[in-house]
Amino acid sequence: MGVMNLDQPQLLSKIAMGDGHGEASSYFDGWKAYDKDPFHPSKNPHGVIQMGLAENQLTADMVQNWIMSNPEASICTLEGVHNFKQMANFQDYHGLPEFRNAVAKFMSRTRGNRVTFDPERIVMSGGATGAHEATAFCLADRGEALLVPTPYYPGFDRDLRWRTGVKLVPVICESSNNFKLTKQALEEAYEKAKEDNIRFKGLLITNPSNPLGTVMDRNTLRTVITFINEKRIHLISDEIYAATVFSHPSFISIAEIIEHDTDIECDRNLVHIVYSLSKDMGFPGFRVGIIYSYNDTVVDCTRKMSSFGLVSTQTQYLIAKMLSDDDFVEKFLPESAKRLAQRYRVFTGGLIKVGIKCLQSNGGLFVWMDLRGLLKNATFESEIELWRVIIHEVKINVSPGVSFHCSEPGWFRVCYANMDDRDVQIALQRIRSFVTQNNKEAMGSDKNSKPYWHSNLRLSLKPRRFDDIMMSPHSPIPQSPLVKATT
DSSP: OOOOTEEEEEEOOHHHOTTTTOOOSHHHHHHHHHSSOOTTTBBTTTTTTEEEEOOOOTTTTHHHHHHHOOOGTTTTTTGGGGGGHHHHOOOTTOOOOHHHHHHHHHHHHHHHTTOOOGGGGGEEHHHHHHHHHHHHHHHOOOTTTEEESSSSOOOOOHHTTTTTEEEEEOOOOOGTTOOOOHHHHHHHHHHHHTTTTTTTEEEESSSSSSOOOOOOOHHHHHHHHHHHHHHHHHHEOTTTTTGGGOSOOOOOOOHHHHHHHHTTTOGGGEEEEEEEEETTOEEEGGGGEEEEOHHHHHHHEEEEEEEEOOOHHHHHHHHHHHTTTTHHHHHHHHHHHHHHHHHHHHHHHHHHHHOEEEEOOOOSSSEEEEGGGSSSSSSHHHHHHHHHHIIIOOEEOOGGGGTTTTTTEEEEEEEEEOHHHHHHHHHHHHHHHHHHHHHHHHSSSTTTTTTOOOOOOOOOOOOOOHHHHOTTTTSOOOOOOOOOOOO
8 A cells, every 4th residue: 555645646536525514514414314314203212303494395295296297298108209309409608588488477477567577687597505505606706695584594604605615794684573584783793704804796685585584575675775776786586485475475576676666776687586486386396486687688598598508498498388377376375375375374383382483484495493492502502512412312304593694593494384283283292291391390490490491302203193292274373473482
């Protein structure tokens, strides 16, 4: 065996050798814990239940029924195979015209038909992940920065930073005002970064919010537009949860503000929207991401970049047929909202019964759960310790707030739309067992002491009959209010 030459140049790139992907996060660690021990009602009833994945499976039956009723929409059926050659050979990175037309029309519908979208500005990408990266490449150079209100989706650290070299600077939002974005928070983050000699190129917002499940009101959106125009920086509005809003207040797109609120100054060249069908339609595996920019240069550049992550023509063809079916879309959107509202009521109602409250929300596929009262200390170390108990002993994968860059320990994102009714009830049963046991043990100790749970807590996860634990879907359960910050 030869001796290694220590002076030998590095054989791999810095990206390959580094950890810029952001995978070293409790957010992804929870997924790994689930992958190692996935729950199955019969094969592995004591496994980890996946509640860290924001998937929408509540309307899968509607999509499946449409596909079965429209076999010609697929080029892999007897009814549609005559289009196989044409679709298999299509390579234009502009995308199928009928696909862009259908997506533009669907985007308008998910925004209440209050705005229209130009199909010529629809740019394809491999999911919202690719859409965000391509947009970041166009707006900022390596070392430049985007402002991002907290808490924010952990994947942004990968999507916008890893390969582009762009920095993300947090805008601190707090529970005292329901984590609402304010002008003061924007100005403070901007001025602090200027003191640190960071050059800003844009602001990234998510509306509806991931992980909060809340929507931005008109005044907040007007504040955002005024801010980016004053600072002459770009705005990226992530609207991938637009059609998951299930109750009032309704979702307002940034497109609606710039089209209708003519009393405020707005340079449209600074505004860019990221969208996808992963959440609204439950199609994450189809990798349908959309960039919609009001800037001609950005449209041109991101369209060229889309060559690195095109949506397959077969998928475009199917999606175009589905979204062009007016009857289907008109039935799908309200039914999806109805099912999400029902699941939200059932899940938050189950949490309320054991004294766990959440930030009041009306969108997304998750809740922002408040477990500050279960922390031994008001620290992120205590939050992670509690999270490990929930993962390894309660056997539920939830995502701790620290992975979302939350400024306050004790908040957790819990996804509720990626499973059936039975699994939701099993998850609630486990949470009830955990809280009940914790309360009993705490009562046996000093009443003024902190929560009594410990790292080797063991719970009885003996399965119960579904009928025994199922709550009536028709029972009125109030929405959970925000718990006021403790002192």
